[in-house]
Amino acid sequence: MEHDKKEEPKPLPMKAITLGVAGFFTLVAVAFLILPAFFDSTPFGLLFHRGPAPWALDPEEQAKFRLTESQAKGRYHFQQYCATCHGPDGRGNGPTSSTLNRRPPNFLLPAPSGLRNSLDVAGVIKTLNEGLPGNQMPSFSHLPDSVKQELAEYVDHLHKNPALY
Numbered sequence: 001m002e003h004d005k006k007e008e009p010k011p012l013p014m015k016a017i018t019l020g021v022a023g024f025f026t027l028v029a030v031a032f033l034i035l036p037a038f039f040d041s042t043p044f045g046l047l048f049h050r051g052p053a054p055w056a057l058d059p060e061e062q063a064k065f066r067l068t069e070s071q072a073k074g075r076y077h078f079q080q081y082c083a084t085c086h087g088p089d090g091r092g093n094g095p096t097s098s099t100l101n102r103r104p105p106n107f108l109l110p111a112p113s114g115l116r117n118s119l120d121v122a123g124v125i126k127t128l129n130e131g132l133p134g135n136q137m138p139s140f141s142h143l144p145d146s147v148k149q150e151l152a153e154y155v156d157h158l159h160k161n162p163a164l165y
């Protein structure tokens with residue numbers, strides 16, 4: 001009669017478990033990296049974004065305004081950050097402009113009155129960094145330098161090409 005041989009407990013398949021866990025985390029990580037790619041919100045997303053960049057002008061507009069890439073990005077930021085007060089084309093007629101104690105200047109005029117800085121790139125960057133203390137033009141010093149540069153190039157473009165608008 002055979003004795004019941006007590007079987008040795010099988011060792012856990014450590015290699016398979018390790019691979020499984022590592023694989024799972026890799027999948028999660030990749031999912032988190034790839035999923036936002038379907039939205040424009042992250043720089044990573046832009047890498048995978050098909051179709052025109054969010055700041056791209058449609059071909060008709062581009063033929064008319066001939067913006068550099070930097071100015072086109074500036075235009076996009078301008079609509080986000082500035083147009084409520086300054087109006088979409090910088091005429092100073094944005095929807096909230098009537099509630100301000102001073103109306104924003106019309107960037108399309110050759111020499112808007114009462115400017116404290118200039119409307120060239122350096123002047124606008126100065127305005128963005130410092131704001132205009134004592135009135136409702138806020139400081140945008142928190143924006144990345146590249147964004148301030150693009151905004152300034154767009155304002156400069158508006159000011160120098162009023163006939164286009």
Ligand code: HEC
Pocket residue numbers: 078081082083084085086100102103104105114115116117118119123124127128132135136137138140151152155
């Ligand atoms: C809350 C309203 C508001 C927002 C938002 C705003 N501005 Fe202004 N901005 C003003 C007002 C008001 C003035 C005019 C101030 C004055 O004449 O005293 C002004 C003036 C300016 C001037 C002229 C500065 C000078 O030399 O006197 C520039 C350039 C300018 N804004 C750029 C911008 C840009 C670029 C943005 C977006 C990043 C922006 N502004 C967002 C209200 C705003």
